[in-house]
Amino acid sequence: MGRKLDPTKKEKRGPGRKARKQKGAETELARFLPAAGDENSKRLSSRARKRAAKRRLGSAESLAMHKFPGAKPLPGKLPKGISGGAVQTPGKKGAQPLHHGTQGKKRPALTHSSEEEEVEEEDSEEDGVLNQEDLWGSEDSDADMIDDYGADSDSEGEDEDEELLPIERAAQKQKVQEAVAGGQWSEEETEEEEEKGSLQSCPQKDDETEGGLQINVDEEESFVLPLPGEMEQDILPAPDLQRIHKRIQDIVGVLRDFGTQREEGRSRSEYLHRLQKDLATYYSYGDFLLGKLMDLFPLSELVEFLEANEVPRPITLRTNTLKTRRRDLAQALINRGVNLDPLGKWSKTGLVVYDSSVPIGATPEYLAGYYMLQGASSMLPVMALAPQEHERILDMCCAPGGKTSYIAQLMKNTGVILANDANAERLKSVVGNLHRLGVTNTIISHYDGRQFPKVVGGFDRVLLDAPCSGTGVISKDPAVKTNKDEKDILRCAHLQKELLLSAIDSVNATSKTGGYLVYCTCSIMVEENEWVVDYALKKRNVRLVPTGLDFGQEGFTRFRERRFHPTLRSTRRFYPHTHNMDGFFIAKFKKFSNSIPQSQTGNSAASTPTSLDLPEVKGQVTPKPEGSSQPAKKARVAMKTKQQLQKRQHPKKASFQKQNGISKGTDSGLSTVSCDTKSQASSKLQDSSQPTQEIRGPKVTKKLKQQSATLLSSKKVAFWKPNGPPKGTDTEVPVLSLSKTQDTLKPEDWVQPLRSTRGTKKVKQQLPAQPSKRAAFRKQNGTPKGPETPAMSPLDSSQPPPAKRRKSQSRGSSHPVLS
Amino acid sequence: MRPLTEEETRVMFEKMAKYIGENLQLLVDRPDGTYCFRLHNDRVYYVSEKILKLAANISGDKLVSLGTCFGKFTKSHRFRLHITALDYLAPYAKYKVWIKPGAEQSFLYGNHVLKSGLGRITENTCQYQGVVVYSMADVPLGFGVAAKSTQDCRKVDPMAIVVFHQADIGEYVRHEETLT
Numbered sequence: 001m002g003r004k005l006d007p008t009k010k011e012k013r014g015p016g017r018k019a020r021k022q023k024g025a026e027t028e029l030a031r032f033l034p035a036a037g038d039e040n041s042k043r044l045s046s047r048a049r050k051r052a053a054k055r056r057l058g059s060a061e062s063l064a065m066h067k068f069p070g071a072k073p074l075p076g077k078l079p080k081g082i083s084g085g086a087v088q089t090p091g092k093k094g095a096q097p098l099h100h101g102t103q104g105k106k107r108p109a110l111t112h113s114s115e116e117e118e119v120e121e122e123d124s125e126e127d128g129v130l131n132q133e134d135l136w137g138s139e140d141s142d143a144d145m146i147d148d149y150g151a152d153s154d155s156e157g158e159d160e161d162e163e164l165l166p167i168e169r170a171a172q173k174q175k176v177q178e179a180v181a182g183g184q185w186s187e188e189e190t191e192e193e194e195e196k197g198s199l200q201s202c203p204q205k206d207d208e209t210e211g212g213l214q215i216n217v218d219e220e221e222s223f224v225l226p227l228p229g230e231m232e233q234d235i236l237p238a239p240d241l242q243r244i245h246k247r248i249q250d251i252v253g254v255l256r257d258f259g260t261q262r263e264e265g266r267s268r269s270e271y272l273h274r275l276q277k278d279l280a281t282y283y284s285y286g287d288f289l290l291g292k293l294m295d296l297f298p299l300s301e302l303v304e305f306l307e308a309n310e311v312p313r314p315i316t317l318r319t320n321t322l323k324t325r326r327r328d329l330a331q332a333l334i335n336r337g338v339n340l341d342p343l344g345k346w347s348k349t350g351l352v353v354y355d356s357s358v359p360i361g362a363t364p365e366y367l368a369g370y371y372m373l374q375g376a377s378s379m380l381p382v383m384a385l386a387p388q389e390h391e392r393i394l395d396m397c398c399a400p401g402g403k404t405s406y407i408a409q410l411m412k413n414t415g416v417i418l419a420n421d422a423n424a425e426r427l428k429s430v431v432g433n434l435h436r437l438g439v440t441n442t443i444i445s446h447y448d449g450r451q452f453p454k455v456v457g458g459f460d461r462v463l464l465d466a467p468c469s470g471t472g473v474i475s476k477d478p479a480v481k482t483n484k485d486e487k488d489i490l491r492c493a494h495l496q497k498e499l500l501l502s503a504i505d506s507v508n509a510t511s512k513t514g515g516y517l518v519y520c521t522c523s524i525m526v527e528e529n530e531w532v533v534d535y536a537l538k539k540r541n542v543r544l545v546p547t548g549l550d551f552g553q554e555g556f557t558r559f560r561e562r563r564f565h566p567t568l569r570s571t572r573r574f575y576p577h578t579h580n581m582d583g584f585f586i587a588k589f590k591k592f593s594n595s596i597p598q599s600q601t602g603n604s605a606a607s608t609p610t611s612l613d614l615p616e617v618k619g620q621v622t623p624k625p626e627g628s629s630q631p632a633k634k635a636r637v638a639m640k641t642k643q644q645l646q647k648r649q650h651p652k653k654a655s656f657q658k659q660n661g662i663s664k665g666t667d668s669g670l671s672t673v674s675c676d677t678k679s680q681a682s683s684k685l686q687d688s689s690q691p692t693q694e695i696r697g698p699k700v701t702k703k704l705k706q707q708s709a710t711l712l713s714s715k716k717v718a719f720w721k722p723n724g725p726p727k728g729t730d731t732e733v734p735v736l737s738l739s740k741t742q743d744t745l746k747p748e749d750w751v752q753p754l755r756s757t758r759g760t761k762k763v764k765q766q767l768p769a770q771p772s773k774r775a776a777f778r779k780q781n782g783t784p785k786g787p788e789t790p791a792m793s794p795l796d797s798s799q800p801p802p803a804k805r806r807k808s809q810s811r812g813s814s815h816p817v818l819s
Numbered sequence: 820m821r822p823l824t825e826e827e828t829r830v831m832f833e834k835m836a837k838y839i840g841e842n843l844q845l846l847v848d849r850p851d852g853t854y855c856f857r858l859h860n861d862r863v864y865y866v867s868e869k870i871l872k873l874a875a876n877i878s879g880d881k882l883v884s885l886g887t888c889f890g891k892f893t894k895s896h897r898f899r900l901h902i903t904a905l906d907y908l909a910p911y912a913k914y915k916v917w918i919k920p921g922a923e924q925s926f927l928y929g930n931h932v933l934k935s936g937l938g939r940i941t942e943n944t945c946q947y948q949g950v951v952v953y954s955m956a957d958v959p960l961g962f963g964v965a966a967k968s969t970q971d972c973r974k975v976d977p978m979a980i981v982v983f984h985q986a987d988i989g990e991y992v993r994h995e996e997t998l999t
Contacts, residue, residue: 367988435903
């Protein structure tokens with residue numbers, strides 16, 4: 001510029017005339033607030049200093065002292081709250097009044113109980129009341145007055161020599177000092193321990209004073225459970241959540257190490273009861289639901305679970321692979337300002353959204369159907385179902401359509417999906433979603449799921465996302481915390497059982513690529529999950545198979561008083577606090593027979609093990625489709641099979657009870673197996689391997705079933721007489737009849753295998769697989785079979801029929817074609 | 820559920836031909852199977868025959884939807900195309916309109932397209948021709964009717980309407996109830 005202003009050479013000037021700085025907060029406020037430890041470090045007059053010195057000497061002596069008899073109870077003044085200070089209880093609370101004296105104002109509640117005890121004392125000794133009241137009263141008002149305490153106590157001591165020994169006096173002085181010093185600390189303690197304090201603090205403080213320098217660590221750490229009666233004080237005013245939260249943590253800590261940390265005389269159930277009430281208050285749950293959760297989770301997990309329910313799960317979406325790829329979609333959304341990531345290794349189409357500057361449910365990509373907002377746990381049942389192309393799938397409770405559309409995209413819009421829901425308004429969202437996502441292979445219907453196999457059945461796969469109590473999605477709907485109770489859960493469970501049975505009946509067990517059913521709920525209650533699955537296992541010909549999901553907690557095989565089937569370990573549970581997705585339960589069934597077992601009370605127990613054993617056997621024989629179920633025939637055949645199985649596995653073992661207990665219509669597949677095993681068994685019996693017959697077995701069985709259906713129905717009754725004598729039954733007969741029936745189609749021939757099966761069963765029942773006896777039996781029945789046997793000899797049987805056939809058909813073959 | 824009558828088929832095909840012209844044939848004769856139209860509760864559904872077989876088992880009052888809904892017949896027997904038909908119109912569309920990113924939102928809320936939002940338009944579009952509206956990223960957004968021919972679009976002022984809105988994908992959230 002022009003001026004010669006050089007900022008570097010500016011001279012520093014001090015504060016001007018009018019500059020008046022504030023000294024700073026500490027110094028300013030020190031005038032108003034008493035500093036910490038004021039009582040200790042306040043300015044003492046010379047006399048006070050001398051007295052303090054004397055006191056210190058005296059306290060050193062009195063350290064040796066342990067107890068001093070509370071000979072003179074000092075009465076307390078009730079109304080002003082000073083009373084607490086002045087009151088002294090003999091023995092137990094010996095030194096307390098001294099404490100209370102200085103802190104009387106601060107501890108009104110604490111001394112309620114002590115006051116009650118001491119009122120009597122008050123009355124009893126009124127001698128020194130006035131004096132002491134004055135003394136105490138004057139002391140309480142001001143910290144400075146403690147200064148005069150020493151003088152007063154001296155005078156007091158002179159007056160009441162007979163009651164207080166000098167050493168006791170010194171002890172009192174020392175206690176007061178300590179009380180003053182610890183006054184600040186115990187003030188804070190007061191609020192927290194008010195409720196628990198009445199029982200705890202008195203003895204604790206006593207220990208401290210009596211133990212002298214001994215610091216009682218337990219005082220701070222051990223938690224005392226308040227008596228039930230005292231709890232109302234929590235509820236009547238607004239519950240202090242912080243206090244309750246601290247108490248929850250304390251109780252969990254105690255219960256974790258109950259043996260050492262428990263309070264004497266309080267049982268575990270008291271702690272648990274208290275914890276339940278506190279959790280219910282703190283997290284706003286109803287008592288019923290919280291009780292159920294306490295049964296379900298160990299305590300450490302319980303608190304985590306409850307915490308997780310307060311927070312919503314992250315938003316996830318699923319790419320619609322019919323229209324786009326995950327990569328492209330992610331790019332497009334990122335361009336719009338959405339912060340996202342792939343969902344995890346287990347999902348190829350999922351994305352998790354951390355935050356978004358645009359509404360994620362209204363982007364043009366969403367409207368164009370490039371993705372669907374779907375919870376991560378809702379993607380799992382469809383992955384477990386694993387639908388294949390060109391299959392027929394039923395989704396029984398499809399609203400709002402997320403799972404249905406996922407199924408459709410996995411099938412690439414081939415095959416047919418029947419999407420059903422019982423709720424008409426929610427169906428509108430299904431229609432909207434499916435159209436938006438470009439799903440074209442779906443029919444949407446509005447039936448009650450329980451009507452299902454009647455309306456249309458024979459699906460390859462069925463998905464049942466059953467309506468439930470919603471206890472796994474509390475973070476989405478907090479009303480569940482309070483509005484669910486016992487009958488809601490049981491009602492849900494009942495509905496789920498009905499739906500599951502209907503779903504099982506809608507699956508076609510003989511489907512080439514399918515036969516699977518996935519049952520899932522968004523609930524964590526055992527009554528709606530494992531119990532329903534177990535029920536279905538007992539009632540229908542299904543078994544559980546692995547879901548294909550390699551993460552998640554296994555389902556329970558036992559829970560409290562219930563015991564479930566061991567295969568329930570293949571079901572999966574998901575929790576919000578462990579997997580960060582909504583609570584979920586998934587079970588995958590495979591149906592191995594289309595027949596419905598008729599439950600009889602005795603049989604149902606036995607049928608379960610048999611129905612589950614059989615699949616192992618069935619590896620050899622594929623179940624054949626069966627038009628009509630014939631329970632009686634099947635039962636007989638089944639029993640035969642069972643015995644054959646037993647025989648094969650345990651040759652000498654006679655498990656006849658099981659045979660008797662087998663329910664009638666166990667398996668159509670059983671019949672095939674039975675025929676197969678029949679042939680095998682018969683070969684065993686004969687001790688002659690006739691492989692040709694075995695080979696023919698399966699073919700024969702097919703024929704048997706197809707053609708014998710009508711024939712047998714009439715003959716069923718005749719044959720099914722358990723006590724009838726074995727009619728021409730022979731262990732040999734099955735083999736012969738098999739070979740025979742292959743060639744001829746005469747009704748009698750069909751009759752024979754059945755007779756034989758029944759007969760052999762009888763044989764088995766009576767004679768535990770002993771060839772010698774069989775021979776005897778054969779001899780018995782030689783006569784009735786007489787006319788038949790020549791016709792049924794294996795070598796002869798093949799010839800006459802082909803001869804006949806050659807007349808009717810031009811082609812004769814060594815392997816007669818079964819027409 | 821019943822097949823369409825002659826009259827209904829004619830009306831519907833006329834409407835659709837406005838957007839896709841002779842490509843309509845491709846909808847019916849598809850290489851991956853035979854598809855047909857069925858009428859149910861005044862709505863026209865486009866389904867493959869495989870699905871029809873299964874749908875025949877479902878009683879009429881319980882059937883809500885099948886395949887893709889193309890539109891509905893009004894009480895006066897006129898055919899109204901719904902947005903749900905977009906997936907089939909878009910690939911076969913003859914006349915297309917692209918709108919700028921800024922105008923997307925407006926169109927998705929149901930407003931007409933102004934000249935200022937117009938990005939591209941197919942050549943020799945006649946006036947009142949059915950058009951399919953795309954975003955600049957070639958995402959189909961809906962369909963409408965051209966208010967001006969291509970020539971006129973060049974001349975007209977920026978606040979003039981160039982495409983009348985008929986259906987847009989925003990209706991999936993705005994009019995969810997009317998889809999069925």
